Amino acid sequence: MIRPLIAATILALPLAACGKPASEGGTASANITVPAGDYAERLRAMTDTERNAVFYRAIHDAGRPCQQVTEATAIPDVNGQPAWAATCEDKSRWVIILGNAGVVQVASAAELEAAGKAR
Template structure:
């Protein structure tokens, strides 16, 4: 479920920019498979925050909004970011090219 949500969320900003055509529904995952990390890395901070928010919420963690995010050292070879939520909680989110996210709390530095 997380994989589908992240892929669809990553595709949402692109779909919103399109003309009048509808975004494909069944091909989004197949067309984005394997390049999830590159797409997230290329996003501006607001878009990336939305993806990280979705990962945090899918992990059933408390967060109403991601205020900021910064790159963190890779975890298990997967790129990672530290997301700071509106309640000042901090979450480490590592995302693989398969779109699956690992979320863990981190102490603020």
């Protein structure tokens, strides 16, 4: 059986609005109101420290292991959505895909690479 490659979490910017930790299913959500705006531009305008904190929260809320994001780099869009590669302190790598209305998808970079090789 093929497992879903992407665990989704709803993340509102700024960081102040945080969801609850995810269950085993890897999905978390928060009942929050997200102000209108260009989320990708807001992320790009943040300092590295601010953006790393936002990405940490997304990874954490998706139920994935990460104690701190140490590095995040913009990568080419994924299916037309802005994306970043984030690395945690334990060297685990995550792909953060920013969708409409501030919805963020978090995927393990290793799982995505393995899936790509399986094709």
